[in-house]
Amino acid sequence: NLRLDSLAPSLLTLPDALLFDRLGPLIGTESVIGGLARAHSSFLVPSHDPDMHTTITFTADHAIHPTDKQLEAWVPRLAKTSWAVLSCRMNMGMVKLLEAINETLEHLEADSTSTEPHEIDLLDLESEERTAFPRLKTVAVGGR
Numbered sequence: 001n002l003r004l005d006s007l008a009p010s011l012l013t014l015p016d017a018l019l020f021d022r023l024g025p026l027i028g029t030e031s032v033i034g035g036l037a038r039a040h041s042s043f044l045v046p047s048h049d050p051d052m053h054t055t056i057t058f059t060a061d062h063a064i065h066p067t068d069k070q071l072e073a074w075v076p077r078l079a080k081t082s083w084a085v086l087s088c089r090m091n092m093g094m095v096k097l098l099e100a101i102n103e104t105l106e107h108l109e110a111d112s113t114s115t116e117p118h119e120i121d122l123l124d125l126e127s128e129e130r131t132a133f134p135r136l137k138t139v140a141v142g143g144r
Contacts, residue, residue: 050080056101063089066097075100082106082135099131106135111142 046052056078058064066074074097081101086094089112098105 048077050077053078054080055083056081057085058088060088063091066093071096084108086110102131102133105133107138109140
């Protein structure tokens with residue numbers, strides 16, 4: 001008898017450069033960490049590998065609200081992130097995510113295609129210490 005778990009998905013037989021640099025961003029960071037890693041045990045180790053997350057991508061027509069527990073789990077996996085593409089509504093959870101990768105982030109694209117207006121409460125931002133992004137080279141911001 002052959003067990004499904006004993007077979008590596010053909011996706012994992014791809015070279016790391018293709019899997020991490022090309023397919024990871026297309027699949028999306030939230031899907032890789034929160035979905036694929038739980039769907040098949042073969043994706044668990046790569047989903048924890050910071051080399052897989054040099055580019056992070058969050059795409060949604062709604063706000064993505066990472067909890068403190070999720071951030072605690074995700075941030076070590078994002079230790080080598082240099083490029084972030086956020087195509088979702090911004091909120092304090094996403095701000096905290098960006099601030100957690102401030103030391104390595106070089107490029108940021110933030111754009112919301114949401115049709116509903118949204119904003120971040122400035123009182124939340126004023127009470128926080130300012131975070132420096134020492135390597136940040138480019139920022140592209142759009143949305144409503």
